Amino acid sequence: MSENLSDRYNPNDVEDRIYKYWEDQNYFAAEDQSTKRPYSVILPPPNVTGFLHMGHALDHTIQDVLVRWKRMQGFNAMWLPGSDHAGIATQAVVEKDLRKQGKDRLEMGREAFLDEVWKWKQTYGDRIYSQMKRLGDSVDWKRETFTLDAGVSKAVRKVFVHLYKKGWLYQGKKLVNWSPPLQSAISDLEVVHKDTKGSLYHLAYPVDGTDKTLIIATTRPETYLGDSAVCVHPDDERYQKLIGKTITLPVINRQIPIIADEYVDREFGTGALKVTPAHDFNDYELGKKHNLDFINILNVDGTLNENCGPWQGLKTQEARKKIVEEFEDKNIIVKIEPHQHAVGYCDRTGAIVEPFLSKQWFVKTKDLSTPARHVVENETIQFVPEQWTKTYLHWMNIIEDWCVSRQLWWGHRIPAWYCDDCDQVTVSEDDPSQCEGCGGKNIHQDEDVLDTWFSSGLWPFSTMGWPQDTEAQKTFYPTSVLVTGHDIIFFWVARMIMMGLEMKGDVPFRKVYIHGLIRDSQGRKMSKSLGNSIDPVEMIEEYGADALRFTLMSQMATGKDLKFSVQRLEGYRNFMNKIWNATRFSLSNMEGFKAPAEGTEATVSLSQLTTADQWLIYQTGLVEKEVNQYLEEMRFSDAANRIYSFTWHEFCDWYLEFSKPVLYGEDLKQKQVTQLVLAQTLNRIVRLLHPFAPFISEEIYQKLPIKGEACIVDHYPEYDKDKTWLGLGSEEASFEMELVKEVITAIRNIRGENKIKPGEKFDVWLTPKDDKSQKILGNNKSEIIRLATLKECSISERSSLKKCAVAPIRLGDSEVDVVIPLEGLVDLDKEVSRLKKLIEKQEKDIQKINGKLNNERFLANAPEDVVEADKQLLASITSKVDEMRQSLLRLSE
C-alpha cells in the first residue's frame, strides 16, 4: 500500500495527464437524451483571437465548479464550449499580419482576404482551447461551436429573415457612430465616452442684412461646413429680433436660417447653437424637427468631402487647425476657452467616433424589449446578485434601435440582395437567383456583415442545432445558468433574452450569475497598456491550476470586483501541498488495511470508534451539509473556505495528530478502525474539493484505498445521501473533543506565554468540577499528555495551588481547571502578566453583560433565551475570573 509520493505536490507532473485521462474516458460528455436531470451551461464564447486572461480564468472556474458539482450530483451536466469570430478584432489582427507582408486588404479583394482570415483561424483558433484545458474546463468538446459554422449561419439567416418579415429589421439612412479607421458603423455600446480636454471656440457669424454678428460656441469648428441652421431659445431676449433672419457661413458662403427651439440651453456658451444635423445626434433630431438640410461633410475614411471647399481631403483634426487659423485671420473667432467634454472613442481602434449619416440595417428593439423586460421583472430570469436587475431594466427602458450592419468582410454577410433593374430588396434564407420584385437576374448581395453580437444573441440555441428541432434543445434549453461579467449585460445578456424569447418562445437561461472584474493588487483594471495583466497560464505553470482556481473561488463572495494577489495564490498553493501531505501520511500508514467491499461502508460499529473518530465524522457531516448549501446559493467563497478550514484546521491539525498514537501503536484492531476513518474522510475531502481543485483531487482519489471509478464521476458528498457513514458520528463525542481541544490549547497557551520550550515536559493537574468532565478527561488522558507534551497528568484536585498557573475552562455546562505548578520551571512574573491581561479582558466583558442584565428594559423586552444566554455567559466568565484572581493572589504570596 505504501506509495512513494514526493513531499511536495508538483502540479506539473499531474495536470496534463489527468486532463487527458478525463478526456479519454469521455467524462465531459453529456447525453442528448437521458434519464438524468439536465443541467446546462453555455460558455460565453471567447474571441478566436484571444488569449486566456484572468477574467476568463474566473469566469470559467465558476462555471466549471457548478458543472462539476452538478455532474457529481448525478445531473446530465452539459457545458458547451465555442469561440466567437469577433468580426472587428479578427479582421484587424489579420490585416496587420498582411500589412507586414506588404499586402493590403482592399487590393486583395474580399474573397482572397477572407481566405487569409480562415487560414489564420485554422492556425491560431485553437490557442485558447488549449489554455482552457490547462485550467481544467470540463467542457463537452464534441459540442464545440464556432460562430461562423454552417449551422450557426443558417440560424443567423433564419432570424434575419424572420425579423425582416415582421418589420422588426429595417434599412434606414440614419446618423450612426462611425469609426473612420474601420470605415464602418459601430453600435452605441462600442463607443466609450472619455472626458477629453478641448477648446470651446466662439465664432461670430455675420447676420445677413444687418451689421450685427451672432456669436455661437462650438467644440468642433470644422463642422460648420455642415451647418444648416443656427438655433436659439425662443424666449431668449437677446436674440428675439434675429429669429427668422439668415446668416451666411464664412468662406463657403452658404446661407442658413436662424431658428428657435426650446432644446437650446440659454446658459451654455452664448445661448446660440450651430446646428449640424448630419454630424451630431442632437442636431440630427433638431434637423428632422425643423426640416433642415442634412449636409454630409465626411468621406468614409473620415476626411472632408466635396462639400468642404478648400479643405476637401483633409482629416477632421487637420481641417480644424486650418479653419481656426483662417477664422482668426478673418476675426471670426472672438474667443477660445479651454473646455472639458466627453468625446466618443471607438472601443476597438481608440479613434474618435464621428457621427455619420449612412444607410444601415437596424433591429427595431421596441417590441423585442418588452417581453425581455417582463421575464426579468417577474423573475422568470433571476439575476445573481439581484442588484443587476436594476441595471438591466434601466437599459431596457432606454434602449434604442440596434444598428446591426458593419462595413467589414469577416462575419455573417447580410442576406439581402439588391436588384439592378428595380428598387426591390430581396431578403432570403437561401441565396436567391432572381429579384423578388421584377424577377430580374441582375441582383447582388449586400456587401456588409452583421454585428458580431447578432450571432452571439442566438448562441444558446444556435449551438444546439436550431433551427432544426433537436433533442439537445429539448433537453438543455433553457440553460440552467449564464455566468458572465457585468460588462456585457447589454451587449450580450439582453440580446440573448430578446432573441430567445422571440425565436424559441422561452428564456435562454433561468439564472444569470454576474461576477466582478479582476483587478490587480492595487485595484486597477488589468490591461495591456498598463502592463499589469497577470497571465493565468504563467500562474498555472508556477503554482498549479488548482491553486489558481481555489484562489479565485475563495474570493468570489459577492459578485464585486476582486483584486488578485500572488501572495494569496501562494497561500492556496500551500493548501494543496497540505492536502497532498496529509494523503502521504495517511497512505504510508495503511499497512494491513483492507478496504470494505463496495456499498458496505459501515464495517465498524460505534463501539469500536474512538471519540476523535466520532467527532471527525460528525464534523464531516456538517461540512457536507454546509458546502452544498453554499453552492446552491452560489456563495463560492463560503464553500471554498469551509472546505479549507475543515481540511486544514480540523482534519490535519487535530484528527491526524489524534490518529498517530493509534497508527504507531500495537492495537491492530484499533489501527484498522483509524485507517478506515482516514480512508473514508480523505475520500470525502477530495470529493468535496473536486469542483474547486479538480486535478489534485482526482490524483489523490486514484491513490486512495477506498474509491470508485473516478472522482469526477463519483457522487458529491451530500449529508442526506451519506447517512450510513455519517451515522457513525456523534454530537456528544464532538462536544467531548471540543473540551479536550480546549484543555490542550490552554496548556499550550500557558507554555507559550511563560516561554517554556516546546520540548520541555512538565506535570499538569486537571481538576474537573463535574462527573461528565471527569469522565471526558479520563477517556482522553493519554491524548492530552501527548499533544500538550506533558510529563504526567493527574485528573484530580491538587492539594496546594501555590505558585501554580491556573486556566479555568468553561464549555457548555462543563467546568475544568487546568493547573500547572510553575515552581522551578519559570519565573512567575510572566504568568502574573498573562493572568492580569486575561482578567482585564474578561472584566470588560463582564461589565458589558452586566450593563445589559441590569437594564430593566432589556429584561422586559429581549427574548427569554437571549437573556438566559447572557446570564449563563456572565456566570461562566465570573467563575473564570474568580479562579484567575485567586491564582494571581497565590502567585504573589
Next chain:
RNA sequence: AGGGCCUUAGCUCAGUUGGUAGAGCGCCACCCUUACAAGGUGGAUGUCAUCGGUUCGACCCCGGUAGGCCCUACCA
C-alpha cells in the same frame, strides 16, 4: 446630471432574518517534534468612515455628511 456600489485588523476581504467583532496573508516569539519549514505552537492588532434617528440592544435597519469606485446620459 441621474443611478448603483463601497468605507470592518498593517493588507485583501467575510460577517444572510439586529443579541459579547471573524478569516487569509503579513507581523512578533519559540520550535527542523519521522505527513508537510509551501510546516508546527503560542501571541499582538479594530471608537466596524463620520453624524444623527429607530430599538432594551445597531457592523447590520432609516436619514444626513465626507472619501473612493462604477454605470448611464451628456450643454453645442
